[in-house]
Structures are given as C-alpha cells and as structure tokens.
Amino acid sequence: MEMDSSLSGINNPGAHFAARKNFYNTPIWSHFARAIPQELKIEGLVVGVNCYGTSPWHLGWQEETGLLLDNVDQGISLRPELIPDLNVFQGNARATRLANLYGGAALAFFSPRSCYFFADGSQCKFCSLAGTAAETQEFKNMLSEEDVRETVRATLQTDRHRIEQIMIVGGTVRELDRGFQHHLSLAKAALMELDAQSASETVSIHISTMPPRDLDLIEELKEFPDIEVMFNLEVWTEESFARICPGKDRDYGRSNILKALERLRDVIGPYRAHSLLVTGLESAEYTIEGATQLAGMGVSPIINVYHSDRHSALGLGPRPSFDELSHVAMGLQTLYDVLPLRPYWKQCGRNAIDAEAKRGLFHNGLLDTLQAQP
Numbered sequence: 033m034e035m036d037s038s039l040s041g042i043n044n045p046g047a048h049f050a051a052r053k054n055f056y057n058t059p060i061w062s063h064f065a066r067a068i069p070q071e072l073k074i075e076g077l078v079v080g081v082n083c084y085g086t087s088p089w090h091l092g093w094q095e096e097t098g099l100l101l102d103n104v105d106q107g108i109s110l111r112p113e114l115i116p117d118l119n120v121f122q123g124n125a126r127a128t129r130l131a132n133l134y135g136g137a138a139l140a141f142f143s144p145r146s147c148y149f150f151a152d153g154s155q156c157k158f159c160s161l162a163g164t165a166a167e168t169q170e171f172k173n174m175l176s177e178e179d180v181r182e183t184v185r186a187t188l189q190t191d192r193h194r195i196e197q198i199m200i201v202g203g204t205v206r207e208l209d210r211g212f213q214h215h216l217s218l219a220k221a222a223l224m225e226l227d228a229q230s231a232s233e234t235v236s237i238h239i240s241t242m243p244p245r246d247l248d249l250i251e252e253l254k255e256f257p258d259i260e261v262m263f264n265l266e267v268w269t270e271e272s273f274a275r276i277c278p279g280k281d282r283d284y285g286r287s288n289i290l291k292a293l294e295r296l297r298d299v300i301g302p303y304r305a306h307s308l309l310v311t312g313l314e315s316a317e318y319t320i321e322g323a324t325q326l327a328g329m330g331v332s333p334i335i336n337v338y339h340s341d342r343h344s345a346l347g348l349g350p351r352p353s354f355d356e357l358s359h360v361a362m363g364l365q366t367l368y369d370v371l372p373l374r375p376y377w378k379q380c381g382r383n384a385i386d387a388e389a390k391r392g393l394f395h396n397g398l399l400d401t402l403q404a405q406p
C-alpha cells in the first residue's frame with residue numbers, strides 16, 4: 033500500500049498504537065518513521081503493514097474518522113483498526129529493547145539479531161536481517177534467559193489479557209547445535225515464568241529456528257507441553273531452495289531439513305511441527321505442492337506472502353499477483369478442510385494466510401468478491 037501524507041496526523045496523543053519498530057523491515061519505513069503502524073486489524077484479522085511508494089491502496093488518517101484504507105481505482109474504502117501497543121513497552125525501556133509485539137498477541141523475542149549466512153553473502157535472498165539490524169541499536173543482539181524471564185514477568189503484570197503466545201525466533205549461528213540450544217534455553221526461561229505466574233494454560237510457546245545437526249537434541253522439546261516449532265524450508269523445490277537459500281542449502285541441505293521435520297513431528301506431535309514457505313518466490317503450483325507434501329508428513333505448512341524489503345538481496349522486486357495468491361489460498365484451504373493443520377500464529381494473519389484458511393475465509397466468497405473488483 034501507499035502511505036498518505038495525512039498519516040502524520042496519526043501521532044496525536046489519543047492514538048495509542050504499536051508503531052513500526054525497525055525490527056522487521058519495510059520498503060519505505062524511514063519516510064514516515066513513527067507514523068507507520070506495524071500491524072492493522074482488518075475485518076477482525078491482524079495483518080502486517082508493508083508500504084510501497086506507488087500503489088492503488090492508500091492508508092491515511094483523519095481526525096474525525098481515524099484510519100482509512102482506500103483503493104480509489106476500485107472504489108473500496110475500509111476502516112482498519114489500530115492495534116494498541118503493549119503497556120509494558122510504554123513505561124519499561126528495558127522491555128522495549130528486548131521484545132516486540134507480533135501479530136497483535138505474540139510477545140516476540142528475536143535472538144540473535146544476526147545470521148552468519150550474511151558473512152559470506154549466502155543469506156536467504158529475501159532476508160533483510162543484517163541491514164535492518166545495522167540501522168539501529170534499538171534492540172539487544174543476543175538475549176539471555178534472564179532477559180526473557182524478566183520480560184515475560186513484566187508483560188504478564190501489565191498485559192496478561194493481551195498475550196496469547198510467546199515467540200522465540202532469531203538469526204542463525206554457525207554452530208547450529210549451539211544456536212538450537214540457545215533458542216531452547218530462552219523458551220525454557222519463558223516456560224518457567226509462565227508456570228510461576230500460572231499462565232502456561234493460556235499462553236503457548238512457539239520457536240522458529242534452524243534445526244540442529246544432532247537430531248537427538250530435538251528430544252529436549254519433550255519437556256515443553258503444547259509447544260509449536262518451525263524449521264523453515266522457505267521454498268519447496270530443490271532448485272528454488274538452492275537459489276533462494278544458498279547458505280541453508282550448502283550447510284544443511286533440503287533433504288536434511290525434511291528429516292529434521294520428521295523427527296520434530298515425532299517428538300512434539302503431528303501438525304505442531306511447522307515449515308514456512310514464502311509464496312511468490314517460486315510458482316504457485318510449487319508452493320501448493322510443497323504445502324500438500326508437508327501436510328501429508330504431519331507438518332503444518334505456513335504460507336507467508338512474499339513482501340520485498342530494502343536490504344534484502346532481492347531488493348524491491350516484484351511481489352506475487354492476486355491470481356497467484358488466490359490460487360495458493362484455495363490450495364491451502366483445501367488442505368485445511370481435510371486435515372487438522374495448525375496456524376503458527378493463532379489469531380494472526382500478519383504476513384501469513386494460515387489463520388484465514390483456519391477460519392475458512394477462502395471458502396466464504398471473499399476471494400470471489402475481491403476478484404470481481406475491476
């Protein structure tokens with residue numbers, strides 16, 4: 033979408049919302065800085081805000097009406113809702129350096145804020161992690177267990193009703209076993225605090241990480257009740273994997289990620305193991321083929337929509353068309369209709385379309401309605 037200059041009016045004292053933090057990138061983030069919400073709620077679903085210079089969609093702000101999302105070409109006008117920031121980030125500068133709000137309801141810890149694939153240019157081609165991290169020292173690079181535990185404690189005190197899940201995610205260190213164990217140690221710290229605050233029934237823990245080389249380390253996940261874990265392929269075919277994820281291809285390999293996903297499924301249970309595919313980086317048919325095969329393995333496919341970020345190797349390249357996206361969405365819906373797949377983010381679309389499929393939104397005429405627009 034395109035940001036209307038009226039959006040600068042959003043920063044009035046009454047508008048308490050989660051502004052975009054320079055944590056995840058976007059094409060034009062610096063133009064409007066703090067006026068850009070990182071997420072919006074549209075028709076009850078949280079979506080990520082990615083802003084491009086030229087688009088028929090305009091996001092603006094009026095004092096009387098609040099936010100307006102207009103497509104003048106198609107005569108569509110929506111009233112998205114702002115998502116309030118967590119209270120813990122208002123008065124706790126330390127928490128602000130350690131965590132982020134993701135998907136309106138996930139307390140997200142990103143550690144480390146670096147990935148060794150960038151050292152030799154073998155990073156995933158869509159990833160903007162290094163350039164984004166270099167733009168600001170706003171966030172701590174490597175989190176400790178105490179960082180996580182303290183932040184979970186503070187957040188439960190101020191925002192208990194808001195948080196549905198804790199997300200541990202990060203870049204990758206060269207020693208993959210050590211990186212995996214780092215993410216596990218942060219998850220354990222979060223679990224200890226959830227248990228201490230009697231919150232583990234309502235708040236789930238989710239880890240997104242590279243798999244370890246020693247697959248026996250995955251057994252350590254048994255001590256987490258109801259955990260969800262993601263080992264990401266990013267794209268499905270061997271050719272796409274080598275092209276888009278050269279570092280992962282060289283140092284771990286697609287077939288080994290699939291083996292790790294099978295082990296993960298066996299340890300934490302069918303469909304609690306996830307793997308993300310970014311639609312738009314290969315053909316829609318391949319994304320659907322990948323989602324279908326993963327689902328057949330008992331792995332929940334997570335379908336992200338490619339958005340081009342500055343600092344990524346792909347840069348501000350073309351994004352998937354509506355036709356491609358709707359094709360993938362219908363394919364995913366078919367899988368959700370017959371299998372107990374689980375979205376990684378519970379109530380959240382953000383950049384993924386799984387929550388929509390879980391709600392059956394791709395069957396209720398939504399796509400037909402949008403497709404019918406000129």
Ligand code: SF4
Pocket residue numbers: 146147148149150154155156159160161202203204
């Ligand atoms: S593994 Fe790929 S997507 Fe993940 S942080 Fe590294 S370069 Fe980025």
